[in-house]
Amino acid sequence: MSARRRILAVLGGAAAALCLVTGLIAVQASAAAGCRVAYAVASQWNGGFGASITVTNLGDPLSSWQLRWSFTAGQTVTQGWNATFSQSGSTVTAVNVDYNGSLATNASTTIGFNGSWSGSNPVPSAFTLNGVTCTGSVTGSPSTSPSTSPSPTPSITPTSTPGPPPTGLVGWATQGGGTTGGGNASATTVTSSSALTSAASGTNPAVVRVSGTISCSGMIRVGSNKTIVGNSGAVISGCGLNVSEASNVIIRNLTFRNWNDDAINVQYSTRVWIDHNTLSNGYDGAIDVKRASDYVTVSWNHVHSHDKTMLLGHSDDNGGEDRGRLRVTYHHNYFDGTNQRHPRVRFGNPVHVYNNYYRNVGGYGVASTEGAGVLVECNYFENTGDPYHLGEGDSGPGSLVARNNHMTGSGAGQTGGSVASIPYPYTCDTPSQVKSIVTSGAGAGRISV
CATH class of the missing domain: 2.60.40.290 (Immunoglobulin-like)
Structure with missing residues (x-):
């Protein structure tokens, strides 16, 4: 249903x-x-x-x-x-x-x-x-006057524009109560790293709109019940967003460049939706999910000019926290000449990878390791010699089921084992049409916010 x-x-x-x-x-x-x-x-x-x-x-x-x-x-x-x-x-x-x-x-x-x-x-x-x-x-x-918030700094401009509704949310982030971010909270527009840090903190529902280019370093922490959304042309340069010990977070319509740690890191967090972002030229992971995180959807992102793309589970030694969690859906992402981790998966089962477009991937597409269960279906692999395999580096193999994928100039891939059933409704696009669907829709600037 x-x-x-x-x-x-x-x-x-x-x-x-x-x-x-x-x-x-x-x-x-x-x-x-x-x-x-x-x-x-x-x-x-x-x-x-x-x-x-x-x-x-x-x-x-x-x-x-x-x-x-x-x-x-x-x-x-x-x-x-x-x-x-x-x-x-x-x-x-x-x-x-x-x-x-x-x-x-x-x-x-x-x-x-x-x-x-x-x-x-x-x-x-x-x-x-x-x-x-x-x-x-x-x-x-x-009996007391209603409390008021402190006056914002000049770089924070409150507006009455509501944040984008979570239209189109599919996958694991619909589970566990769903993901609505800041909901209908009045939006606050930020133009500096200090303003973004302040607006993204705490647990009260908030919609934070990023305007222009924010230059920063390190990681900016995002609290629970937040929607971080970019206005047209919004850029975060030099740093990333850290969703740590949080729940109910949405990150949309942002361009990340030249981050010096991760662009988006999710750890000890649940119900997170990362959607319609463009990411390039960073140091470490573009979108990493780890440390007992759960109920995450990563959708419609465009990653290019980058090596380590999407890691799921940071260590072979963290099974005590990660088993039974790390359930993530990756759909309609555009992996554009990137090298590895699309995603690399530890422990999570089932992890769902569908309707993504892999173009000229240099290393490998999907790796299932350390007992993970990954369903790879309805994707479009183009000029990708190693679309998916079991095990990676020192990490032992997981299970991987592949079905209905479209291959053009790509290898056969490696499969094995079984994967737990997917609990949510979804629709697989016709695999041969995924390239045109994803290239016309993925990345920042492709949605109305």
């Missing part, structure tokens, strides 16, 4: 405080209280689904919170993140964790879960936050 996104916005007043956890703060009748909830089914499959919930506190600041709702069709929560989930019958309670318990006035936090369903999967009809029905309005008078 194709992914569905549903948004629920609920209006209302105060209700009696219902606390399941000792120490939660009851809402006083004289205090300002109110909340808004957006519930999204990010992906759904036979018997299961992933959902994300954004909670906005409209009342007085909270130091801790619990969100409660009821399912009406027998759904159950099976796994959650960014909150502690419990369920009694149809009633689900989500309690904050240590890093997101404080919610200032008008502040939001996003949580998510995987669940099971049978027959139907309707959206819950009502939510309460610390016992107050979320209605989108406020009761009582604020």
Whole structure:
């Protein structure tokens, strides 16, 4: 079943405080209280689904919170993140964790879960936050003035333009609750490395638009719930973006040049979408995913004039963290005269490589190593002597299944073993048409943002 996104916005007043956890703060009748909830089914499959919930506190600041709702069709929560989930019958309670318990006035936090369903999967009809029905309005008078953000530096220009919706998201980043980045947060435009560093930090939802050329060195860290998107012609030169210990991140429409570490590094992070970027002439990896990261989609990127392209899993010795994770989808990427790692895979299973165009690849295309399981399908290999193989360097072999690939002036490749099934819906383009599809659509500047 194709992914569905549903948004629920609920209006209302105060209700009696219902606390399941000792120490939660009851809402006083004289205090300002109110909340808004957006519930999204990010992906759904036979018997299961992933959902994300954004909670906005409209009342007085909270130091801790619990969100409660009821399912009406027998759904159950099976796994959650960014909150502690419990369920009694149809009633689900989500309690904050240590890093997101404080919610200032008008502040939001996003949580998510995987669940099971049978027959139907309707959206819950009502939510309460610390016992107050979320209605989108406020009761009582604020006891404190709403907090305001510090004035931005001159190089940060707030705008009201929303970031791009995650249209076209396919693959592993649709799983685990889906990937929405900064969502509909008002965008902030940055023109310097210091402004980008500031805007990309923290965990509050944010849409950060890069304008012009930002020159920098090293790595700029990107926090959770962020969309980093380039305006037309946006360039990051000399440095890269480090998505570390984060979740729900989107990076789109940027040109990376001459980075002195990695262009985009993802580590200890989940639900990341890297889409429609152009990358060239860097030092190390163009897009590397490692250290227990999971639920990542790398799509419609153009890499040229570069050696080490996309590494998945950094070390043969890191299986304790990486096994059962490192699930990544690579689709519609343009590997243009690059040399190796398209991708090189350790441990992840299944890793999905489909509808990519490989042109004049010098070393090898795809390598499956260290017990990984890689499905290579519907790609277009042109003048690529070694399109895919098992093992690489000192790394032992994994499994690789290849099917429906188009070969022009390329080798036969090496396959072996089996790969776990792909859990999400996708469509393979006709392999012989992938070259024209990818060259006309991949890279920065090919989408409207």
